[in-house]
Amino acid sequence: MNTLVYALEDGVATLTLNRPESKNAISPEMADELGELLARIRADEAVRVLVVTGAAGAFCAGGDVKAMGEGGPRTPEQRRAGMARYTRICTELMALDRPVIAAVDGVAFGAGFSIALMCDIVLLSDRARLCMVFQRIGLVPDMGAYYTLPRVVGLQRAKELIFSAREIDAAEARQLGIAMEVLPAENLMPRALAIARSFAGASPVAMSVSKRALQSSLGSDLPTMLEIEAAGQALASNSEYAKEAVRRFASREPAQFRWPAAGS
Incomplete structure (x- = not known):
């Protein structure tokens, strides 16, 4: 895999989004690799718990906007067909019947925010920043956010976060129920792995x-x-x-x- 780092030890799987040059933005290649890997994880009974994180002090900056503008004009039908790779990520992650922990450091914007919302437990570093950024570039939320966000924060607050495309910090995210815990950045992964190891014994x-x-x-x-x-x-x-x-x-x-x- 070119865009992901994966490890499995004693039932604890760790999946790291690894495009640090773009704050781990999701390119078409990463989307394809992520869908394939999640399918493998779902089929692997040795995996008892999954930790999802990002490389180099960022979780995920969302979709790769630069890549979106490449490849020339496409019809709405072609763009909808291209979304199938992102739909697969949601389907595989939501169908995983084992705990999924998001360890979020730095930015979790757009699709990165959406990925965190699909996880069962969200841990944030105290420097995490989250944003349903789609409105800023004339797009609509994707990767399950219309489904997950209202269930986490309630319908009115979900509307406000999507319509305003405003950024929230770790403290507000915890207040809204998005995050279970906020930790110093250096404690984020140790805490995520401690919880994961406990789940591996469940x-x-x-x-x-x-x-x-x-x-x-x-x-x-x-x-x-x-x-x-x-x-x-x-x-x-x-x-x-x-x-x-x-x-x-x-x-x-x-x-x-x-x-x-x-x-x-």
Whole structure:
């Protein structure tokens, strides 16, 4: 891969957007590589958790605007067909039934902001800056932002962030519920990896069921969610992980899963 760096160790996968010369802006090549890699990750049962980050003090500056202007005029149909590569990224990332942690340093503009919103947990450095920048260049939000942003911040605030294309800092992002934690830049990846390693020790069955259920919950009703809950509990309680967890509890042995305290 020319635009991504990928590593997998003890169930923790780390995906780094790696075009530092453009603050990791998404070129067509990066979009294709990202779609392919996410498909591989989704099919790899050795991956228990995914951390997404960016190289060289930036998360992602959005789409590569320079590349957008190259290649001559294209019809709306051709441009819509070209969006398929970005749709694939959203489909693969949202379909991943394991936890995804975004470790966001520096800029997360446009599609970079959208990628962060698709992750289950967002950690920001204290120098992170986020912006639904599309309106500034006459475009509309993409990569799932129309779906994810209102679910995170509410409809009125989502409208304000999209219509105004204003920048928000890490503190405001946390206040709006976009970020779970804000950390000094040097602590960002250690914290992300500490959380990731804790997830790698969790029940893969329980985690998968919980993630899928939560993704369905806002568009569902109570009877449906109760049925998902009952079916999921039957699966989880019959897993080898749950049996071992019960044995450890009865024997007063340390649990397999333990959430890392803040700052650890």
